[in-house]
Amino acid sequence: MITITAPNWVPDFAKGLVRDLRARWALEEAGLEYQVNLVTIEERQTPAYRERQPFSQVPAYQDDDLKLFETGAIVLHVGRKSATLLPTDPAGQARATAWVFAALNSIEPFIMGLVNLDLFSPDEPWAKQARPQSEAMVKKRLSDLAEHLNGRDWLEDRFTAGDLMMATVLRIPRHTDLVTSDRTLAPYLARCEERPAFKKALADQMASFKA
Ligand SMILES: N[C@@H](CCC(=O)N[C@@H](CS)C(=O)NCC(=O)O)C(=O)O
Structure with a gap:
């Protein structure tokens, strides 16, 4: 089991x-x-x-x-x-894998940087100083992602493990409106979260x- x-x-x-x-x-x-x-x-x-x-x-x-x-x-x-979760054709599987890495490597670290400032050190002067740059970096990565997703339902031509991982990363900054205010990312995340x-x-x- x-x-x-x-x-x-x-x-x-x-x-x-x-x-x-x-x-x-x-x-x-x-x-x-x-x-x-x-x-x-x-x-x-x-x-x-x-x-x-x-x-x-x-x-x-x-x-x-x-x-x-x-x-x-x-x-x-x-x-x-x-x-x-993973297409059986090698190319489709490789593309889905790339999105799993993108979620974990290209987006999550920046989101976690912001979360660490906001939730773990909100009153520290150094956190206040670092926040604008941290948020700007998150916004840049989210806008790159939104550009890719514009006009698509999923990161590839169907739901894959890449969407699963991306959605769990996009859920992390729920103490902000960075995802919920985005007209592409908000419905994308909702689509993922609608899955039974x-x-x-x-x-x-x-x-x-x-x-
Ligand atoms: N890179 C790891 C991160 C796992 C992770 O951060 N787990 C958290 C809970 S969401 C945890 O165990 N935190 C306690 C700790 O890091 O000591 C993964 O994706 O599995």
Whole structure:
């Protein structure tokens, strides 16, 4: 049975954004059965957990043959089991993979830079000073993305793992209107979030915090 880890607790601002959502969503899209192992902060520091996730983070993934970490790797691994996530033709698969990397490499770091300033150090003078440049960088990447998406429903000619990853990244700056005010990105994100697999994954993540 496939198992993923998820945190047993997070602060309110992180609920619905925790990265196990990516693994849950991919597994739902693929129609694969899985179980979720809720782990405490202390458990994540143990050698046994760090063997599964060297940075003590969530999620970690395990199936009969493989222990895996990093959501990009997990989503691509699950994607190879499902044509819903990754086209079976090599070119289509490579393009979808490129968008997974783009989300994680070209957009998420800038969004996380802004989030770190806004949510973790809002009152620090250095954070106030750095914010305009940080926001400008996010806006530039988002506008590049919007330009690509203009007139398209998905990053490629159909939904892929690239859209899944991009949507989870675009959800992160929800304390701002950077995505929701954009006439291309807002409906794109809504389209992704309308998918039944996303709704199920999100509902399950939220339910795990209630439990
Ligand atoms: N690059 C990792 C990031 C995972 C990550 O940041 N997980 C967060 C929860 S969303 C976490 O475990 N944070 C606690 C920590 O970094 O110590 C991935 O994509 O899997």
